[in-house]
Each structure stands twice: as structure tokens, then as C-alpha cells.
Amino acid sequence: GESVGLHLPTLSVQEGDNSIINCAYSNSASDYFIWYKQESGKGPQFIIDIRSNMDKRQGQRVTVLLNKTVKHLSLQIAATQPGDSAVYFCAESETGANNLFFGTGTRLTVIP
Amino acid sequence: EAGVVQSPRYKIIEKKQPVAFWCNPISGHNTLYWYLQNLGQGPELLIRYENEEAVDDSQLPKDRFSAERLKGVDSTLKIQPAELGDSAVYLCASSPQGTSGELFFGEGSRLTVL
Numbered sequence: 001g002e003s004v005g006l007h008l009p010t011l012s013v014q015e016g017d018n019s020i021i022n023c024a025y026s027n028s029a030s031d032y033f034i035w036y037k038q039e040s041g042k043g044p045q046f047i048i049d050i051r052s053n054m055d056k057r058q059g060q061r062v063t064v065l066l067n068k069t070v071k072h073l074s075l076q077i078a079a080t081q082p083g084d085s086a087v088y089f090c091a092e093s094e095t096g097a098n099n100l101f102f103g104t105g106t107r108l109t110v111i112p
Numbered sequence: 113e114a115g116v117v118q119s120p121r122y123k124i125i126e127k128k129q130p131v132a133f134w135c136n137p138i139s140g141h142n143t144l145y146w147y148l149q150n151l152g153q154g155p156e157l158l159i160r161y162e163n164e165e166a167v168d169d170s171q172l173p174k175d176r177f178s179a180e181r182l183k184g185v186d187s188t189l190k191i192q193p194a195e196l197g198d199s200a201v202y203l204c205a206s207s208p209q210g211t212s213g214e215l216f217f218g219e220g221s222r223l224t225v226l
Contacts, residue, residue, distance in 0.1 A: 043116070105152070
């Protein structure tokens with residue numbers, strides 16, 4: 001199957017700083033990418049998605065960047081807050097959300 | 113609006129015993145998914161339903177796993193017999209039909225096989 005991996009398994013940031021979580025994928029046919037946040041004991045929660053015809057998409061305090069040339073995806077969180085502490089998963093698909101392949105995850109810890 | 117509801121939240125059984133998990137999706141969501149999540153890993157799709165039809169069960173180990181969604185609403189995932197390696201969190205998710213956006217996940221059912 002597709003390989004979706006993350007560069008760093010853990011990331012610690014100071015409260016108020018910006019966070020950047022990176023993700024690499026290997027399937028050049030992937031055209032849909034999505035980030036999920038998973039807090040301890042809960043199911044994943046949608047953050048933001050992006051299609052391959054875009055290279056940037058912004059949400060509330062979050063930005064997703066897609067570099068198809070190097071098959072790299074990143075999630076930027078502005079002014080990181082303690083509530084952002086969680087595991088973040090990137091996922092990709094050739095056919096939308098119906099067939100998502102999830103990466104291993106990065107644990108983000110926000111230091112007050 | 114109520115989210116995806118799963119039960120039980122936790123289940124501990126001995127190997128070779130059967131176990132079943134139940135999922136109630138968000139009202140109106142035609143698509144239902146069962147995912148397996150091992151510790152420290154991302155979710156892996158087991159089966160996807162469109163209404164009552166299983167449209168993708170290619171990753172479901174059919175020798176011991178079964179699932180049903182008889183009336184196109186609630187779903188049950190069964191393992192019989194359970195093995196030690198089945199210890200994991202079983203996540204249910206739903207989405208409105210035809211969207212390519214977010215999946216709404218339940219909190220999961222954590223299975224421990226002794």
C-alpha cells in the first residue's frame with residue numbers, strides 16, 4: 001500500500017509559538033490530503049484538507065502546505081495553545097475520504 | 113447534534129473468545145467505516161459501508177472478522193475467535209454520502225485480548 005510517514009514522531013513547542021508538523025507520502029497518484037488531530041482516549045478529529053490542485057489552504061490558526069514535487073505535506077499551527085497537545089495524523093488518498101491511508105502520527109506537546 | 117456512538121468503550125477478553133462492537137453513526141450519514149488502530153499507529157480501514165452495502169472489505173480478515181449493517185444505520189463488528197494480536201482500538205466513523213471531506217469518528221472501542 002501507500003507509504004505515508006512523518007519526519008518526527010514527537011514535537012514540543014512553547015505556548016504561543018508556531019508549530020510545524022511534517023509528513024511525506026510516496027504515492028504520486030494521491031490527490032487528496034487531510035490532517036486529523038487525536039487527543040488521548042478520543043477518536044481522530046478533522047482539522048483541514050487539501051486537494052492536489054492546490055498548494056496551500058488556510059483555516060482557523062492552521063495552514064496546510066502541499067509540495068507535490070517532493071511529495072511533502074505540512075501542517076502549521078499558529079500561536080500554539082495547550083489544547084493543541086495531541087497526536088496529529090496526515091492521511092492521503094487517490095479517491096477522496098473513502099480510502100484514506102493514515103501515517104503513523106506526530107505527538108505534539110505544548111509547554112505552558 | 114450527537115456524534116458517532118460506539119460501545120463498549122473497553123472490553124477485556126481471553127483469547128479464543130468472541131467479541132462484538134456496536135456503532136451508531138451520525139443521523140443521515142450514509143457512509144460508515146470501521147477502522148483498526150494499533151497503539152502508536154494511524155487508523156487502518158477494515159470495511160466501508162454505503163448504506164447497507166459493504167463496498168470495500170478488502171482489508172477485513174474474513175476468517176475471524178465479520179461486520180453487518182442490516183438496516184443501513186447501526187453497525188456491528190464481530191471477532192470470533194479473538195487472538196492476542198487483535199488487541200487494539202476499533203474506531204467507527206461516518207460521513208454523508210458523496211462527500212470527500214471529513215470523517216466523523218467515534219471514541220473507539222478498546223479491546224484487550226489476554
